[in-house]
Amino acid sequence: MSEEPAGLYFHIPFCSRICPYCDFAVRTGDRARRRRFVDHLLAEIELHDGQALRFDTIYFGGGTPSSLLPEEIGQILDAVRRRFRFEDDVRIFVEVNPEDVTAETVTAWRGLGVHTLSLGIQALNADGLKFLGRLHDVDQARHSVDLARDAGFDTVAIDLIYGLPGQTASDWRAELDRALALPAQHFSCYQLTIHPRTRFSLLEKRGELTQLPVDEQGELFRLTHRYLNDAGMQGYEVSQFARAPAHRSRHNLKYWNHTPYLGLGPAAHSFHERRRWWNYRRTNPWQEAILQGKLPVEGEERLDTRALVLEALMTGFRTYAGVDLSGIRSRWGVDLQVTDSALINRLHSEGLLSLADDRLVPTLEGLALADSISPMFGAAFDVTP
Amino acid sequence: MDEIRNFCIIAHIDHGKSTLADRLIQHCGAVDERKFRDQILDSMDIERERGITIKSNTITLSYKASDGKTYQLNLIDTPGHVDFSHEVRRSLMSCEGAILLIDASQGVEAQTVANLYLAMEFDLEILPVINKIDLISADIERAKEEIEADLGLDPEDAILCSAKEGTGIDELLEAIVQRLPAPEGDAEAPPRALLFDAAYDPYRGVVLACRVKDGALRAGRTIRLMNTGKEHEVEEVGLLGLQRKPMPELGTGSVGYVLAGIKTVRDVEVGDTITEAERPATEALPGYKEAKSVVFSSIYPMATDEYVELVKALDKLVLNDAALTFEKDSSVALGHGFRCGFLGLLHLEVVQERLRREYGLSLVLSAPSVRYRVTLENGEVCSVDNPSFYPDPSTIAGCEEPFIKGSVLIPERYIGAVMELCRERRGVETNFNYLAAKRVELTSELPLADVLFDFYDRLKTITQGYGSFDYEMLDYRETDLVKVDILINGEPVDALSQLVHRAKARPRALHYCERLAETIPRHQFKIAIQGTIGGSIIARTNVQALRKDVTAKCYGGDITRKRKLLEKQKAGKKRMKTIGSVDIPQSAFVAVLKTDTDS
Numbered sequence: 004m005s006e007e008p009a010g011l012y013f014h015i016p017f018c019s020r021i022c023p024y025c026d027f028a029v030r031t032g033d034r035a036r037r038r039r040f041v042d043h044l045l046a047e048i049e050l051h052d053g054q055a056l057r058f059d060t061i062y063f064g065g066g067t068p069s070s071l072l073p074e075e076i077g078q079i080l081d082a083v084r085r086r087f088r089f090e091d092d093v094r095i096f097v098e099v100n101p102e103d104v105t106a107e108t109v110t111a112w113r114g115l116g117v118h119t120l121s122l123g124i125q126a127l128n129a130d131g132l133k134f135l136g137r138l139h140d141v142d143q144a145r146h147s148v149d150l151a152r153d154a155g156f157d158t159v160a161i162d163l164i165y166g167l168p169g170q171t172a173s174d175w176r177a178e179l180d181r182a183l184a185l186p187a188q189h190f191s192c193y194q195l196t197i198h199p200r201t202r203f204s205l206l207e208k209r210g211e212l213t214q215l216p217v218d219e220q221g222e223l224f225r226l227t228h229r230y231l232n233d234a235g236m237q238g239y240e241v242s243q244f245a246r247a248p249a250h251r252s253r254h255n256l257k258y259w260n261h262t263p264y265l266g267l268g269p270a271a272h273s274f275h276e277r278r279r280w281w282n283y284r285r286t287n288p289w290q291e292a293i294l295q296g297k298l299p300v301e302g303e304e305r306l307d308t309r310a311l312v313l314e315a316l317m318t319g320f321r322t323y324a325g326v327d328l329s330g331i332r333s334r335w336g337v338d339l340q341v342t343d344s345a346l347i348n349r350l351h352s353e354g355l356l357s358l359a360d361d362r363l364v365p366t367l368e369g370l371a372l373a374d375s376i377s378p379m380f381g382a383a384f385d386v387t388p
Numbered sequence: 389m390d391e392i393r394n395f396c397i398i399a400h401i402d403h404g405k406s407t408l409a410d411r412l413i414q415h416c417g418a419v420d421e422r423k424f425r426d427q428i429l430d431s432m433d434i435e436r437e438r439g440i441t442i443k444s445n446t447i448t449l450s451y452k453a454s455d456g457k458t459y460q461l462n463l464i465d466t467p468g469h470v471d472f473s474h475e476v477r478r479s480l481m482s483c484e485g486a487i488l489l490i491d492a493s494q495g496v497e498a499q500t501v502a503n504l505y506l507a508m509e510f511d512l513e514i515l516p517v518i519n520k521i522d523l524i525s526a527d528i529e530r531a532k533e534e535i536e537a538d539l540g541l542d543p544e545d546a547i548l549c550s551a552k553e554g555t556g557i558d559e560l561l562e563a564i565v566q567r568l569p570a571p572e573g574d575a576e577a578p579p580r581a582l583l584f585d586a587a588y589d590p591y592r593g594v595v596l597a598c599r600v601k602d603g604a605l606r607a608g609r610t611i612r613l614m615n616t617g618k619e620h621e622v623e624e625v626g627l628l629g630l631q632r633k634p635m636p637e638l639g640t641g642s643v644g645y646v647l648a649g650i651k652t653v654r655d656v657e658v659g660d661t662i663t664e665a666e667r668p669a670t671e672a673l674p675g676y677k678e679a680k681s682v683v684f685s686s687i688y689p690m691a692t693d694e695y696v697e698l699v700k701a702l703d704k705l706v707l708n709d710a711a712l713t714f715e716k717d718s719s720v721a722l723g724h725g726f727r728c729g730f731l732g733l734l735h736l737e738v739v740q741e742r743l744r745r746e747y748g749l750s751l752v753l754s755a756p757s758v759r760y761r762v763t764l765e766n767g768e769v770c771s772v773d774n775p776s777f778y779p780d781p782s783t784i785a786g787c788e789e790p791f792i793k794g795s796v797l798i799p800e801r802y803i804g805a806v807m808e809l810c811r812e813r814r815g816v817e818t819n820f821n822y823l824a825a826k827r828v829e830l831t832s833e834l835p836l837a838d839v840l841f842d843f844y845d846r847l848k849t850i851t852q853g854y855g856s857f858d859y860e861m862l863d864y865r866e867t868d869l870v871k872v873d874i875l876i877n878g879e880p881v882d883a884l885s886q887l888v889h890r891a892k893a894r895p896r897a898l899h900y901c902e903r904l905a906e907t908i909p910r911h912q913f914k915i916a917i918q919g920t921i922g923g924s925i926i927a928r929t930n931v932q933a934l935r936k937d938v939t940a941k942c943y944g945g946d947i948t949r950k951r952k953l954l955e956k957q958k959a960g961k962k963r964m965k966t967i968g969s970v971d972i973p974q975s976a977f978v979a980v981l982k983t984d985t986d987s
Contacts, residue, residue, distance in 0.1 A: 064943075193941060194940045195940075196940050217934070224936050224938075241938050241939075241940070241942075242940050258943050258947065272948070273944075274944070279947070281945065304948060310955075313951055313955065317947075317951060317954055318942060349969060353912060353913055368935065371935055371936045372934065373937070373938040374954070375912055375937040378954040378958045378961070381958075
């Protein structure tokens with residue numbers, strides 16, 4: 004089987020401040036530290052066999068990639084262009100914070116060939132931004148989107164967080180209206196999740212923060228999808244919306260389709276064939292390994308068919324495109340229409356999914372229950388481990 | 389015989405019985421300091437944890453008294469719960485004296501009184517001991533006053549001790565020797581020994597614990613168990629230390645063990661009289677009472693592939709639990725299992741706990757039931773303890789249910805509350821009389837079915853722990869019985885069906901529906917839970933549909949973590965019972981049986 008082009012990911016762990024909801028591998032660090040980090044990242048690139056995969060996306064995530072200087076991003080891009088093979092239409096994504104967006108930086112990033120600039124807006128109201136511990140204000144957020152649009156990126160993407168404590172449907176609708184008024188072609192709308200070992204989880208334990216009741220979360224979830232779809236911002240995943248298919252995140256789709264990806268930098272994950280591996284989460288052991296000339300891999304897993312199918316269901320039910328039954332059949336030899344026909348009929352009759360073009364396509368109700376639905380499958384082939 | 393003392397310790401729960409026993413054992417050097425662990429006699433984990441003694445344990449101590457003689461002190465442990473009252477009685481019958489333990493900070497409590505009367509019923513010499521004198525809250529004078537006022541004993545006889553600190557133990561040992569009577573019996577008569585306990589040893593078979601009343605038991609002789617008529621050749625006799633100590637004989641008045649190659653405890657009946665086959669006694673000792681199952685419940689393995697394990701576990705369990713009975717049963721909802729008979733609810737709980745801990749089994753239990761007597765229109769009479777076998781109501785002429793005579797000992801201030809509790813539980817002929825100033829014995833004739841559900845817990849709650857409860861079976865009385873079924877999304881769950889008095893049907897059904905609604909996780913559809921009698925709905929609750937269960941982010945680093953979470957969920961689901969398309973966790977089957985303080 005000729006493999007689909009892979010994705011290349013860089014994890015830039017630095018943030019000028021750790022957001023209270025964030026459980027990613029992040030850290031603060033001064034300029035010198037950041038510079039050293041880039042050097043280590045450049046060294047990590049050289050540790051890889053550049054010929055194993057052919058890439059068509061490069062994604063800078065974090066953390067905050069805009070905590071690096073544009074020329075440092077340029078050095079990384081130069082290094083990978085030398086080391087790895089790429090498709091002609093490779094697309095480059097960079098996540099940035101609004102406070103780092105200036106006329107100069109957007110010009111520089113655009114000059115590096117970045118196609119999608121992803122802005123960590125998170126909220127478009129002062130209370131929301133304060134609650135989320137962000138460093139920018141609403142005007143800066145709006146201004147950053149305008150600057151990005153003017154710089155001529157193919158796609159300007161924004162991130163929003165909803166389901167904040169006390170947020171009502173009309174609050175959120177007003178927020179979406181403000182977002183829709185911006186010249187952005189892609190929205191990521193993430194429902195607030197309280198992760199362990201974050202400031203929010205501490206506040207929750209202390210009783211100083213109360214999450215929205217799950218039924219209200221559900222209401223907001225469905226509202227988000229209906230409202231944005233109606234406004235022409237078409238959903239394609241649980242949290243992803245785009246003005247047109249061309250604006251969808253080609254890179255992120257790879258995570259959901261078992262397309263190979265290679266991750267560099269601390270905590271970055273990689274996947275190829277049946278193997279998934281990940282780098283040291285903490286920066287020190289990551290750089291230690293690189294300095295010793297070793298791949299900074301902390302762990303790996305070999306995925307058996309059962310695990311691969313479960314992942315395909317888990318990620319597939321999160322997407323509008325649904326679960327690709329023929330793909331599962333041809334790649335791993337499991338025919339869910341045989342193993343789980345009764346369940347499929349039941350979920351269909353419950354209005355949670357439909358079967359079309361050899362795909363199990365979740366309805367909006369089904370999408371909202373993706374985590375409950377996916378583990379229901381595979382009882383038949385689950386018996387033998 | 390003069391150098392033997394047979395005694396037990398009776399106490400309110402927590403007054404330090406096990407600690408005192410430990411201290412006596414230590415003082416007599418029966419156990420190596422290094423091997424010493426707390427509450428030696430409570431050999432089961434469950435006992436140690438809950439601070440109750442379920443299985444009697446007996447130990448022989450050797451004590452050199454101040455008179456220069458060495459005495460054989462037999463400490464016979466007694467269980468502390470009403471379910472096991474027959475075991476208490478048998479233990480007391482083997483003693484001449486009892487140490488009545490009183491907590492210096494708590495004073496005389498209900499169970500102390502109850503135990504005292506029980507001990508007096510068996511003519512035991514009482515040795516009051518005030519324990520925990522080391523506590524700051526100890527009030528020895530008040531305890532003494534209460535000994536006089538509430539128990540009618542001479543407070544000057546009381547021995548002061550702290551089992552924890554080890555103070556007063558020498559005085560206590562001297563008092564046991566000097567003040568408790570030596571056993572009496574006819575050494576020349578044909579042997580008679582009361583079998584008061586039987587335990588299973590995987591290497592030697594059943595270990596009979598007995599008290600020799602007349603004559604002696606010797607190895608090599610053939611014994612006969614008078615009630616069952618069975619005969620066995622004695623392999624070994626001896627004293628019960630922490631390890632068994634073989635002796636040439638067990639003489640008159642002594643307490644010890646007999647090994648006779650008996651395969652399971654089912655082959656003997658505790659309470660029986662052991663005599664010699666060649667020279668049998670003419671009359672058995674009094675006190676034999678068959679341990680009868682009064683509570684029945686079906687046990688199913690949570691995972692159907694654990695059935696074989698359950699069979700093995702039950703076979704092993706009955707080797708040393710003669711009171712447990714079981715036969716095959718099966719449920720549409722839960723598959724193959726066993727219908728088990730228990731002495732009471734605590735016994736049921738203990739069996740369940742042992743199956744879980746000792747055999748690693750996760751179980752589902754059906755609602756406990758008493759055994760009803762059902763008369764059919766055609767005159768046939770049948771016993772029904774399993775709702776599945778309840779005859780078609782149109783063929784039933786009448787039903788009877790077992791009644792007990794319950795006896796509650798309480799301080800007088802609780803009379804009102806306890807009478808109300810008895811009334812709630814359909815008690816009749818509820819009366820009380822004063823045992824002493826402010827001490828009341830309240831008796832009531834109650835349907836056993838209504839005592840099964842949390843009566844004891846409720847009694848403890850409303851009397852703030854002062855109420856003690858004992859009961860004896862009375863008779864069968866006419867009742868208005870109905871079968872309540874529980875339906876989950878229209879599907880009956882046979883393991884949740886139960887037989888109840890018509891007046892209790894609706895509250896019971898509602899209790900079940902509410903507990904199930906609390907414990908069944910939300911599904912992606914609404915779940916209706918209904919209680920019905922013969923198709924008509926008498927109670928209903930719902931579990932609202934879950935309409936959102938999806939995490940916000942799922943990228944490279946999230947996928948493995950998330951898949952593992954889902955795999956865990958899947959494994960968890962396997963531990964659930966699926967009825968229709970509803971997954972019911974084991975906790976739901978447990979929750980329905982839990983105390984409902986509102987009812």
